[in-house]
Amino acid sequence: MATMTLVQAIRDALSVEMERNPRVVLLGEDIGRNGGVFRVTEGLWERFGPERVLDTPLAEVGIVGTAIGMALYGLRPVAEIQFADFIYPAFDQIVSELAKFRYRSAGQFPAPVVIRAPSGGGIKGGLYHSQSPEAYFVHTAGLTVVMPSTPADGKGLLVSAMRSPDPVIFLEPKALYRTAKGEVPEGEYDVPLGKARTVREGTDVSIITYGAMVPVGEGAAAEAEKEGVSVEITDLRTLWPLDVEAVDRSVQKTGRAVVLHEAPRTCGLGAEVATLVQERSFLHLKAPVARVTGFDTPFPYSLERKYMPGVRRTLDAVRTAVNF
Amino acid sequence: MGLRLLTALRDDGTIDPALDPALSREDLLFLFRKMLLLRALDEKAVLLQRAGRIGFYVPSSGQEAAEIGSGYALREGDWVFPSYRDHGVALLRGYPLETLVGQLFGNASDAMRGRQMPNHWCDRAARVVSVSSPVATQLPQAVGAGYAAKLCGDRIAVIAYFGDGGSSTGDFHAGMNFAGVYQTPTVFFCSNNQYAISLPVSLQTASGSIAEKAAAYGFEGIRVDGNDPLAVYRVTRDALARAREGGGPTLIEAVTYRMGPHSSSDDPTRYRSGEEIAEWTKKDPITRFTEHLRKAGIVGGGEAETLAEEAREEVLRAVKACEGVSPVPPESMVEDVYAEMPWHLVEQRKLLSPDEG
Numbered sequence: 119m120a121t122m123t124l125v126q127a128i129r130d131a132l133s134v135e136m137e138r139n140p141r142v143v144l145l146g147e148d149i150g151r152n153g154g155v156f157r158v159t160e161g162l163w164e165r166f167g168p169e170r171v172l173d174t175p176l177a178e179v180g181i182v183g184t185a186i187g188m189a190l191y192g193l194r195p196v197a198e199i200q201f202a203d204f205i206y207p208a209f210d211q212i213v214s215e216l217a218k219f220r221y222r223s224a225g226q227f228p229a230p231v232v233i234r235a236p237s238g239g240g241i242k243g244g245l246y247h248s249q250s251p252e253a254y255f256v257h258t259a260g261l262t263v264v265m266p267s268t269p270a271d272g273k274g275l276l277v278s279a280m281r282s283p284d285p286v287i288f289l290e291p292k293a294l295y296r297t298a299k300g301e302v303p304e305g306e307y308d309v310p311l312g313k314a315r316t317v318r319e320g321t322d323v324s325i326i327t328y329g330a331m332v333p334v335g336e337g338a339a340a341e342a343e344k345e346g347v348s349v350e351i352t353d354l355r356t357l358w359p360l361d362v363e364a365v366d367r368s369v370q371k372t373g374r375a376v377v378l379h380e381a382p383r384t385c386g387l388g389a390e391v392a393t394l395v396q397e398r399s400f401l402h403l404k405a406p407v408a409r410v411t412g413f414d415t416p417f418p419y420s421l422e423r424k425y426m427p428g429v430r431r432t433l434d435a436v437r438t439a440v441n442f
Numbered sequence: 443m444g445l446r447l448l449t450a451l452r453d454d455g456t457i458d459p460a461l462d463p464a465l466s467r468e469d470l471l472f473l474f475r476k477m478l479l480l481r482a483l484d485e486k487a488v489l490l491q492r493a494g495r496i497g498f499y500v501p502s503s504g505q506e507a508a509e510i511g512s513g514y515a516l517r518e519g520d521w522v523f524p525s526y527r528d529h530g531v532a533l534l535r536g537y538p539l540e541t542l543v544g545q546l547f548g549n550a551s552d553a554m555r556g557r558q559m560p561n562h563w564c565d566r567a568a569r570v571v572s573v574s575s576p577v578a579t580q581l582p583q584a585v586g587a588g589y590a591a592k593l594c595g596d597r598i599a600v601i602a603y604f605g606d607g608g609s610s611t612g613d614f615h616a617g618m619n620f621a622g623v624y625q626t627p628t629v630f631f632c633s634n635n636q637y638a639i640s641l642p643v644s645l646q647t648a649s650g651s652i653a654e655k656a657a658a659y660g661f662e663g664i665r666v667d668g669n670d671p672l673a674v675y676r677v678t679r680d681a682l683a684r685a686r687e688g689g690g691p692t693l694i695e696a697v698t699y700r701m702g703p704h705s706s707s708d709d710p711t712r713y714r715s716g717e718e719i720a721e722w723t724k725k726d727p728i729t730r731f732t733e734h735l736r737k738a739g740i741v742g743g744g745e746a747e748t749l750a751e752e753a754r755e756e757v758l759r760a761v762k763a764c765e766g767v768s769p770v771p772p773e774s775m776v777e778d779v780y781a782e783m784p785w786h787l788v789e790q791r792k793l794l795s796p797d798e799g
Contacts, residue, residue, distance in 0.1 A: 169593055175623055180582050180616030187586020190571060193593070214576045221778045223564045223572035224555045228781065259779050283781035359784035
């Protein structure tokens with residue numbers, strides 16, 4: 119075990135898998151000589167060479183389109199989109215091409231591309247360096263959508279993504295890049311896709327969350343504990359196809375669910391989780407399913423801290439659920 | 443301004459020795475047969491669509507020389523990223539006619555399991571990549587495949603087909619730019635058939651040609667007579683060879699004409715004149731090639747018509763084999779979305795109603 123930040127853990131995953139599998143290649147803007155604007159790929163260009171760590175021209179459609187062609191041919195490309203906010207020029211390549219290749223070719227042309235993108239707010243990035251676009255990709259059949267919240271999961275989930283037969287949108291909570299530190303197994307290590315993690319056990323309320331909101335949920339759970347309320351937290355880790363059994367299990371135990379994410383509220387992943395809870399656990403519920411989310415506005419620059427769910431808003435939702 | 447249009451077949455049916463690819467008699471007959479087969483497939487498919495026996499069709503009549511001439515230049519290991527109008531190329535890759543026709547019917551005879559509209563086919567064994575409807579998305583993908591081949595040390599070329607409309611897209615720009623930067627073994631083959639649905643190429647671009655756009659990306663653009671199978675074959679063969687040898691990408695613009703509608707849903711009388719069609723009909727690639735083969739003494743008398751009849755019979759046999767085959771099984775709808783079926787699709791599979799659809 120080594121103590122790593124999330125950035126270091128993701129770099130370790132790339133490095134270990136590139137060492138193990140010569141077909142893994144990285145491509146993206148400024149990821150080579152510069153090591154990426156967040157330094158995730160630092161040192162990999164020197165270690166694996168410019169043929170496997172490609173600095174690309176500035177065109178997301180080119181990055182994703184090229185990655186798809188590489189994957190069709192048999193490589194395992196890992197594309198970096200510098201910020202998830204800049205993924206939209208590649209939307210057609212992701213939604214109409216990447217996600218549908220297996221289906222439209224009846225399995226003849228799978229396209230196992232991993233697209234990494236720093237996601238979410240918390241770095242004073244304003245409208246265009248803060249967005250949480252996961253719902254678009256969750257809504258698109260054929261994609262697997264992943265977001266880690268710890269360094270160990272950052273490594274283990276990314277390794278699994280690079281070995282997945284399906285395309286994976288791997289969203290990295292940039293707010294946690296350097297603030298999340300933890301023990302990470304060295305060498306080969308993977309965490310299965312599609313399996314949630316119980317962050318803490320509890321009996322009164324279930325918080326279902328992911329990414330940078332996991333520590334916010336933990337903060338709210340610690341406050342609730344002082345009030346005698348026991349909170350269980352489930353970190354989804356894989357946003358889709360999500361671990362529905364883990365959600366069922368937790369909600370059926372506590373009877374109360376609070377879904378927590380920083381993405382906008384309407385048609386956010388929380389809406390889907392809330393629906394799954396009422397469809398599958400209706401008779402267990404003691405309170406309506408609550409959503410604690412970002413607002414249905416563009417992501418604001420100055421009011422970032424008001425926009426993003428914090429401990430206070432989360433705790434309010436927990437209290438409301440308990441006192442219903 | 444503009445690039446010279448390269449033509450091998452002269453108006454009198456003779457060939458310009460400077461561009462003559464010097465194909466054998468057998469090769470020439472093979473090309474001719476495939477052009478006739480493509481025309482026969484088109485004519486039959488249009489009738490099938492009008493009769494309601496297939497849902498849709500994208501014809502390529504008038505473009506047989508561009509399709510067959512370029513496709514014939516490919517070698518076994520090469521990869522093809524086609525558009526929806528490039529079934530002629532597929533036919534040259536050992537792609538069985540029955541597989542093409544089965545895809546038109548979208549029943550159990552369709553190797554793609556009825557997933558897509560007609561003309562959206564693929565075949566892994568033939569290295570013909572799956573076609574989508576969004577225009578020119580295959581261009582950056584072809585660059586990626588070429589990059590991968592180079593990295594793996596495979597001396598192959600990748601050809602990407604698109605039309606004049608596709609040259610306006612961002613994907614064209616990104617694909618061309620990436621290919622130039624990485625010097626990938628990619629041949630961009632633009633069938634400039636003069637129209638993107640209704641829009642004439644004069645309103646698609648203010649460039650003197652599509653081929654000259656290559657200069658901006660740092661590689662060669664070639665403008666070839668797209669109704670001349672021998673000139674198309676010659677320039678494509680040379681571009682593919684250069685790509686395989688590490689010489690980087692080429693853009694080929696084949697100047698041709700879409701004699702039919704954009705698709706079975708289109709009415710071209712709304713946007714072009716009968717005089718224009720008549721003018722291009724004189725340059726019909728099959729007529730021109732027939733004339734050349736007659737002049738060269740390769741087909742004589744009524745032989746061309748006999749070969750055309752053989753092609754029509756071959757198409758009829760394929761239609762007979764595919765039409766009336768059982769429909770695709772309903773549960774196949776939720777298969778191939780992921781490598782393994784996730785829980786939510788297992789659940790949704792139960793919602794399929796035997797009484798609906």
